[in-house]
Amino acid sequence: MRSVLTRTAVLRLVLGWGFFAALLALAPLLDGHLPTPVLWLVLAAIVAVIVVCAFGVVTEAEHLAKRLGDPYGTLVLTLSIAAIEVILISAVMLGPGEHATIARDSVMAVSMIILNLVIGIALVVGGIRHPDRRANRTGVVGYLGVLVVLLAVAFAIPALLGAGGAYPPAVAIAVIVLVVLLYGFFLFRQLGARKADFQEVDAVPDAGDATPSSSVVRVLVAHRSELIARTLLLVALALPIVLLSHDMATLLDEGLGRLGAPVALSGILIAMIVFLPETITTVRAALGGEMQRVSNLCHGALVSTAGLTIPAVLTIGLLTGQTVVLAESPANLVLLALTLLLTAVTFAGHRVNPLHGAAHLVLFLLYGVVVFV
Template sequence: MTAALRTIITPTAITRLVLGWGAFIALQFMGSLLAPPVPMTLLVTALVVIIAVILICAFGVVTEAEHLANRLGNPYGSLVLTISICLIEVILIAAVLLGHGDHATIARDSVMAVSMIILGAVIGLCLLVGGLRHGAMEHNRTGVSNYLVMIVVFAALAFAVPALIGTPDGAYEIWQEIPIIVITVGAYVFFLYRQMGSQAREFTEVAPPADVAAASAGASSTAGTTHPSPAEAADPEPRAQTSESDPQGIVEILSTHRTEIIARLVLLVATVLPIVLLSHDMATLLDDGLARLGAPVALSGVVIAMIVFLPETLTSLRAAWNGEIQRVSNLCHGAQVSTVGLTIPTVLVIGMLTDQQIVLAESPINLALLAITLLVSVIGFAGKRVTAVQGAAHLIIFVVFGLAIFA
């Protein structure tokens, strides 16, 4: 094994693979023990172990995606991260949807939970942490505005429109699903085309964080001495700058670092596969456990959302700690656009192929909380800078959403 491959296939990466594939093999031998009815102690133990392994593998997927992101630069790097998260979410939702029982609302519950976690909890925490450490942070208003416009449109198509033109249960009719899928995917592809093309500059940092600027100023007064930014200090690999002015930069990177990129993609796929294979057992046990506890049906969607976005949450918080508020937006708002723009159409296609009804229309309280969250986002990010106070407002709305689940 070459030195370059040893830096990619690390002991940690091997451990994740062993845990993921080992858990899957172990479940094959335990099939009879986990057949319903499963004793409550065994059910809880198995569910905790499976969720823990899925989380470990999810962190591995995000780790490899982060390395690819650092190599490719923004906005391509953030896109790799958001697509990886979206893939994991679709896998988990499909596992529940295709399992035993009636799960017509699982896509709605999961995507709504992800939306509130991203726009409420994660954005709120990032603004609070970044604002307290760096003060008011300047973001690229045009880029954030593009994200928020797409989020508002996709959220309306997913959660509000079905209640107005769909079935009494809040699902689209078959003849309505096809145009909704086409226009949603089409709008998302067009957004990506613009984001990675002529509008790429609008999704980059406006200015370096305050402490990075101070470090640069100090460096300029010290002959022959350079000081890395906090982001560079935490990141051993230099982040490519492909989106500023060189549209061919990504091609050069793919050519120069082809071996590394291919190896990381293979490792990413090998780490995703255990999530796919374990998700069915997780869905079955989760459904059984929540039913015995008499928990709200929407709680299964919250569990999926927490599994999906926990690794991305830590990445976003690191970016906020370093004062990279535009990277926070690219990660969080980009993930939200991908979640609604890709997950909903994918689930609708699965429903059409399996002849299952997909209920999307949300309850009035959840629609109101999502609308308030979007309004706060639009107002807050319309300013030149964002602050910790705005982060606190986002967190308040998320707490109310948590209370509404059990109402």
């Protein structure tokens, strides 16, 4: 327990839950019209606490990842991040005001941040430091195959089948079922027969494994107490994020409205807040020459985000009667298509190339230009 409940972990718990209690006590004062400087100060404090708690979630997920090994361990990390993203988007949708495009803007921002900004940085730093390293191409192709379908379902097909970029209710139900089945089958294959496709190319398989999951079973038996404690701590750190997300969404919507900022900026800020800890983890993996871990963290996180967000927001839309606009603009669709094409070229090579990383970064900057123009 001492190795799990460290001083830093306790401080994060106290900060997250203490700040939430303080907001509850001050709720009558915050419900009125706040001066703009006070609004941004409170919003900055909420975001800071969410980021601190998110780092705690990622830290515990990383410890679990080291115990369980890839792809099981990395999946814990990516699912934790994706779950936080879904929670924040859901909080915005269930909060006051109209947020018909928040899911589209957030998932699009996540796609551009992960596929271009994070991978671009990882390829530059990893390619310069470890020019002979490469990812497991079979695993990357598996990710891309699923991503092409999920992102098309999210951004392209709604423009063809729906009115105003939103799926009709009957089509939305079918999309929910199909996306859940595809994502479930992907996880089944990733954690089962195709586990080796998502490990480092020079990883030595354990010949003693009777089944693909036997090593994980041994870890669960040998480190049961630690794994349970870290899982409970992860949940305890994630709950303040859930509870604070509603206030963050309300204040962010109000603050951006006063600034006259683009609507899509809200989704971008949510994505950047959520994926900051995983960005740092990915860069560390690249510096260590773990290029397949880079792919697992980035591509796996995007598969989980799309695979969880699309069914979640469509379900909320059906239950609440809200319109969920998913269809993207032609400019963003072109950027997304270029990103997927560049990703396929990048990871098809025999080694990582910093030049490809620079190209990814340029695409991310072009996305920023499109958002503000």
